[in-house]
Amino acid sequence: xxxxxxxxxxxxxxxxxREAQGILHQHLKKVxxxxxxxxxxxxxxxxxxxxxxxxxxxxxxxxxxxxxxxxTTVYRTLKLLAECGLASEVAFHDGIARYxxxxxxxxxxxxxxxxxxxxxEFFSNxxxxxxxxxxxxxxxxxxxxxxxxxxxxxxxxxxNGVRRLV
Amino acid sequence: xxxxxxxxxxxxxxxxxREAQGILHQHLKKVxxxxxxxxxxxxxxxxxxxxxxxxxxxxxxxxxxxxxxxxTTVYRTLKLLAECGLASEVAFHDGIARYxxxxxxxxxxxxxxxxxxxxxEFFSNxxxxxxxxxxxxxxxxxxxxxxxxxxxxxxxxxxNGVRRLV
DNA sequence: GGTGATCTTGAAAATGAAATTCAAATTCAG
DNA sequence: CTGAATTTGAATTTCATTTTCAAGATCACC
Ligand SMILES: [Mn+2]
Ligand SMILES: [Mn+2]
Ligand SMILES: [Zn+2]
Ligand SMILES: [Zn+2]
Numbered sequence: 001x002x003x004x005x006x007x008x009x010x011x012x013x014x015x016x017x018r019e020a021q022g023i024l025h026q027h028l029k030k031v032x033x034x035x036x037x038x039x040x041x042x043x044x045x046x047x048x049x050x051x052x053x054x055x056x057x058x059x060x061x062x063x064x065x066x067x068x069x070x071x072t073t074v075y076r077t078l079k080l081l082a083e084c085g086l087a088s089e090v091a092f093h094d095g096i097a098r099y100x101x102x103x104x105x106x107x108x109x110x111x112x113x114x115x116x117x118x119x120x121e122f123f124s125n126x127x128x129x130x131x132x133x134x135x136x137x138x139x140x141x142x143x144x145x146x147x148x149x150x151x152x153x154x155x156x157x158x159x160n161g162v163r164r165l166v
Numbered sequence: 167x168x169x170x171x172x173x174x175x176x177x178x179x180x181x182x183x184r185e186a187q188g189i190l191h192q193h194l195k196k197v198x199x200x201x202x203x204x205x206x207x208x209x210x211x212x213x214x215x216x217x218x219x220x221x222x223x224x225x226x227x228x229x230x231x232x233x234x235x236x237x238t239t240v241y242r243t244l245k246l247l248a249e250c251g252l253a254s255e256v257a258f259h260d261g262i263a264r265y266x267x268x269x270x271x272x273x274x275x276x277x278x279x280x281x282x283x284x285x286x287e288f289f290s291n292x293x294x295x296x297x298x299x300x301x302x303x304x305x306x307x308x309x310x311x312x313x314x315x316x317x318x319x320x321x322x323x324x325x326n327g328v329r330r331l332v
Numbered sequence: 333g334g335t336g337a338t339c340t341t342g343a344a345a346a347t348g349a350a351a352t353t354c355a356a357a358t359t360c361a362g
Numbered sequence: 363c364t365g366a367a368t369t370t371g372a373a374t375t376t377c378a379t380t381t382t383c384a385a386g387a388t389c390a391c392c
Contacts, residue, residue: 151308
């Protein structure tokens with residue numbers, strides 16, 4: 001599940017991790033929950049990657065830092081992160097819920113290869129505007145939208161081309 | 167799961183049912199499968215509604231015509247209909263796969279109320295064009311896209327407003 | 333119109349991601 | 363410190379989807 005980087009946004013810095021942790025802690029206090037080492041470890045691990053991770057994939061990364069952290073805690077923490085805006089769910093239509101970190105990230109959309117699962121991120125102001133326009137037109141208070149393009153990437157087309165010749 | 171009709175496309179006519187059945191029969195022959203009464207009944211029932219049906223919902227409608235038709239057959243027939251372009255899957259992000267009939271229907275997108283599940287259909291040439299543009303830019307051979315807007319409809323906002331006053 | 337190889341059917345079972353349960357461990361306000 | 367409240371994670375449950383399989387239906391060929 002590779003991901004091509006098409007922008008120049010830097011990897012997350014230590015200061016950003018602290019700031020994101022602050023956002024989580026504030027959210028926890030607000031909803032009467034407690035700060036724990038597990039939640040911090042999961043957030044830190046999550047921020048360190050730019051991939052679109054399933055709960056299982058994140059759990060595998062988290063276990064490298066603390067093998068005792070369970071799948072359930074990762075699952076629940078991802079929901080918490082989504083609640084406070086640090087994570088957002090991305091559905092690539094493969095039946096698995098994926099999350100990406102949304103902290104200091106420009107809003108974007110995805111084009112997904114249906115052969116190899118790799119994805120390209122792209123930006124479109126038009127799509128953002130469309131949400132507003134359509135919402136206004138039909139009197140919806142819009143909260144979000146999903147836009148994905150599906151197709152076959154160049155690499156996979158080449159591979160398939162070769163396979164056809166065999 | 168109501169759906170507001172925002173265009174004037176007519177309900178399906180008997181001739182259209184026959185034509186769609188022809189498409190299915192042709193597809194069945196092409197892939198070496200057999201024509202059956204169950205498949206015809208399921209297609210007919212499916213064409214009669216403009217709603218976005220889950221397998222279970224369609225099964226319930228189908229059983230009114232032939233109570234002996236099982237869930238599995240509806241499930242498998244929907245896949246067949248999707249294969250020959252008569253149906254398309256539409257994911258409203260509620261964990262259930264929904265299908266809508268695609269025969270003689272203008273391509274459109276959906277805005278979904280996250281409170282009551284109702285949906286509005288809208289049309290956008292911009293979105294169609296974007297698939298082409300982005301595909302070309304990143305050398306993908308695009309096949310399809312999904313675009314949904316989520317929000318709260320006017321009715322639900324009113325209801326919630328009242329609830330707040332109580 | 334047979335005939336039989338092939339496909340279909342549908343109840344039941346399997347699958348698997350997501351969600352919940354619960355008892356032991358941890359947090360943190362006072 | 364203390365203890366009420368929350369968290370944790372293994373285990374279990376849930377539930378839509380998918381697969382299995384034996385009995386039944388279809389249809390290409392005669
Ligand atoms: Mn992304
Ligand atoms: Mn529709
Ligand atoms: Zn690819
Ligand atoms: Zn509503």
